[in-house]
Amino acid sequence: MIIIISMKNYYMDNAATTPLSKEALEAMMPYLTEEFGNASTIYMPGQRAKSAVENSRRTIAATINARPSEIYFTSGGSESDNWALVGAYEQARSALREKGLPGHIITDKIEHHAVLNTCGYLESRGVDVTYLDVDSQGNVNPGDVMAAIREDTILVSIMTANNEVGTIEPVKEIGEGLRKHQEKTGQRILFHTDAVQAYGHIALDVSGLNVDLMSSSAHKLNGPKGTGFLYMRRDITLPGFIHGGAQERGRRAGTENVPAIVGFARAAEIACGNIGTRMIRETEVRDHLINRLLNEIPGTVLNGSRESRLPNNINVCFPGTDGETLLLLLNEHSIYASAGSACASGSLEPSHVLMAMGLSKDEARASLRLTISHDTSMEDADCVADTLKQILSRLRNI
Structure with missing residues (x-):
């Protein structure tokens, strides 16, 4: 008789992606089957x-707390980020040229590469970009934002919370500062x-955050991959x-991705x-x-702030070890984690986020990101902790 021993999987990489929820899938199914109509047609389906x-x-x-007319569906966070940054430049380009700016x-x-690489693209088109430093916990200083403003500043882009270390940024304070700047000088900076x-x-x-543009993606909250939104305040008219x-x-x-949009909403x-x-x-x-x-x-x-942190994020450094090795050994125990952003997997470079926070290359390479979900139990957390203790003890003894 063959006995099959099942081993529980411990998925600890919810910052990379999350499983599609049963409820979202059920909401999507009619639009993947009988309700297949193109949303741009005028007949009943x-x-x-x-x-x-x-x-x-x-x-x-x-x-x-937005108006429906302020939500634009996209293919995900990267497209939304690109649209926000490139669109802001395209909107302002004619006026800038007239002034010779x-x-x-x-x-x-420490922004996601969807923002950083888009900034790099805009630099290739002649745009100046200021990349602000962060402190040792990954916090942006609102005062640094205001001090960096120039007469030709068209956009500020600061993430709500960092994807690697979970630090929640002072977005509200930055938004308030930009509003006050506009009231004082008349300069509108998106x-x-x-x-x-x-x-x-x-x-x-x-409204409370005082943001003009916001990007989001469905697969980070148990929705389907391949869809997201860009919130665009009603008085903003970025070009298509x-x-x-x-x-x-x-x-x-x-053509609208109806099943994904419906699943995202659910x-x-x-x-x-x-x-x-x-x-x-x-x-x-x-x-x-x-x-x-x-x-x-x-x-x-x-790594990152202890208090001002996403509820599901744990990012720790184990000095003297190697994060890639830890991931492989954890994988043998069916524990799935990451050493940084999923979008940078395969990169030999240490995390740009951790380096910007002041960690050395060795410390950055010795760091591990564990991101839990609402389904992660205390028992799951204990299993991960116990396994890491065993793995690290063995590695350090070697």
Whole structure:
């Protein structure tokens, strides 16, 4: 007789992606099967698809205290970031040329590569970019943002929370500073925040944050891959980013991905609907795991802020070890984690986030990111902690 022993999997990389929820899949299924209509057509099947898209737009708008007309569906966070940055430049380009100015963008050194590489592209077109330093916990100083403003500054882009170390940035304070600057000088500087890692994990209110543009992605909160949104304040008129048909009110061409949009809305409704309970539960498990690692594994250092941190993020440095080796050994125990952003997997370079926070290359390479979910139990956290203790003890003895 063959006995099959099942081993539980411990998925600890929810910052990279999350599993599609049962509820989101159920909401998507009709639009993957019988309700296959094109939302841009005028006959009944198409109008039902269009109605599903608009209902989803209303649902998502409500989760961030926005108007439905301010939500534009995209293919995900990277497209939304690109549209915000490139669109801001394209909008201002004619006026800048008339004044003989290159245009100026302010961001920071720990942004996601979707922002950093877009800034690099804009630099190749002649735009000046200021990359602000962060402190040892990954915090951007609002005063540094204001001090960097020039007469040709067109955009500030600061993420809501960092995807690697979980530090929540002072977005509200930066937004307030930019509003006061406009009231005092008359200079309008657009404020964009990449909220891909934060949306659905902490409460967000675009009005309270004073942001003009916000990016998000469905697969970070148990929605489907390949869809996201760009929030665009109603008085902002960025030019279209993808050219073609008249979808998304003429601003973003391409046949609407109806199933994904519907699944995104359902996942967002669930995540944001119980966000308070979710944050409390995740924070308890997060802190339990952090405390065990810090107290029971000699030399362990927490990367990022202890208090102002995403509820699901643990990023720790184990000096003298190698993060890639740890990942491989954890994988043998069916524990799945990461050494940084999933978008940088395969890179031999240490994390740009940790380096910007002042870690050495060796310390950055010795760091591990564990990101939990609302389904992660205390028992799961204990299993991960126990396994890491065993692995690190063995490595250090060797």
